[in-house]
Amino acid sequence: MPKKAFVALVTCFNEDETINYEATRAQVRRQVEAGNNIMCAGTNGDFSALTFEEKVRLTEEVADEVAGRVQIIVNAGMPATFETLKLAREFDRIGVDGIAVITPFFIACTQDGLIRHFSTVADAVQTPVYLYDIPARTQNHIEPETARRLAAHGNIAGIKDSGGAKDTLEAYLAVAKDMDGFDVYSGPDHLVLWALENGAAGCISGLGNAMPHVLAGILNAFNAGDIGEAERQQAIFAAFRTDLYALGFAPAMVKRALYLQDASVGASRQPALLPDLDQDARIAAILRRYDLL
Template sequence: MPSTAFVALVTCFDEDERLNLDATRAQVRRQVAAGNGIMAAGTNGDFSALTFDEKVDLVAAVVDEAGGRVPVMANAGTPATYETTLLAKEFDKLGLAGIAVITPYFIACTQDGLERHFTAVADAVTTPVYLYDIPARTQNHIEPKTARRLAAHGNIRGIKDSGGQQETLSAYLAVGRDTGDFEVYSGPDHLVHWSLQNGAAGCISGLGNVMPETLAEIVSAFDAGETARAEAAQERYTAFRTDLYGLGYPPALVKRALWCMDPSVGASRQPALLPDLTQDEAIREILRRYELL
């Protein structure tokens, strides 16, 4: 099967912080042109700053704009199983390729609690469900043995690993190999090629908002068996990641870098990163260095 690169799409806002669906649709078209799939309402999409209804409107607009040309996933995760299930049911009506469910945040969960949470959501919808592990942000981690049990559920199709630990990613990949139908998507931008080489179905990357063509090249070159080209694209991607993320919080910097390229995307909702002339110039210098500006 061809590998798939999903971009964790930014959510665009007006100057008054209202949802800007026209600008978001423009970003969808940009990713479609590069050949990347889309993850809507994820970490890079300011999902925690969106209301329930905004998430539904956002995902509906993204699916409509993509028009079936690339696969679209959306994150339905919230701290509570009840609200997550309600949102997943709304997403279930939209024709998504998958519903991602980030681990609950603020609430400390046992592995049993996580298993019950994901099972309840997967039971409530027909769209395939994907676990979403990002412990640095949620403080809850899906242990590989828990992922293995959940993989036996008929409607839990895979996992997005954004933990950044190669050992954990390897353990998830082992679950995929053993079950044969559990897809693993790598979240860390520097592990895209490595994860593909080790059996991942693809990646879900925030940095692809800024470098969509480079991300697409890593995947297309890998699928074509062109190892040197894939490695060169990954090296460029990793180097840009190192330079940009060295300035601060990655999702905010991705959005700000994209803003420097196209102000129509707007800033993130507060209290996220505020405009800073010194930092903006540092970002622009990095963008110029990589011929993105």
């Protein structure tokens, strides 16, 4: 099967911090035209700053804009299983290709608690569920053996690994190798090609918001068997990541880099970092270096 790239789509905001759905739709079109699939309401989509009702409408708007042209995964994860389940049922009703469930945050979970959390959601919906591990943000980590146990559930289809540790990614890939129907999607942008070469089904990238064609270029070249070109595109992607992320919190830097390319995306909701003119100038210099501005 061809490998797939998903972009963890930003959510666009107006100056009064309401969601700008039309601008968000424009970002969907930009990614679809580049050849990327969509993940919405994830970390780069400011999901923790959105209300329940906004997440539902956002998913409806994205699904309507995509109109079946690419695949959509939407994140339903919240600290409590109760609200996660309510969101997952709404996304199931709307009709998406996958429901991601980020590990609960603020609430410290045992591995048994994580198994119960994910299994409860997967039991309740028809849409395939994807585990979403990002321990640096949630302080809860899906151990590889826990992923193996969850992979045996008939409606848990894979995992997004945003931990950034190659050994953990390798352990998840070993689970995928042993368990049919369980796919691994890599989150770290510097490991896209490495993950593809080692059995990942694809990647889910935040950086692709600002550099969609290079992300698509890695996947297209790999799927075509042109590893030299895939390596060239990955080198560009990794260098851009290094330069941009050196300036601050990665999702904030991605959003600001995109803002400087298209101001309609807006800023993020408070208490996210306010725009900084000096930082904007440094981001703009990076964008010009990569012919993005």
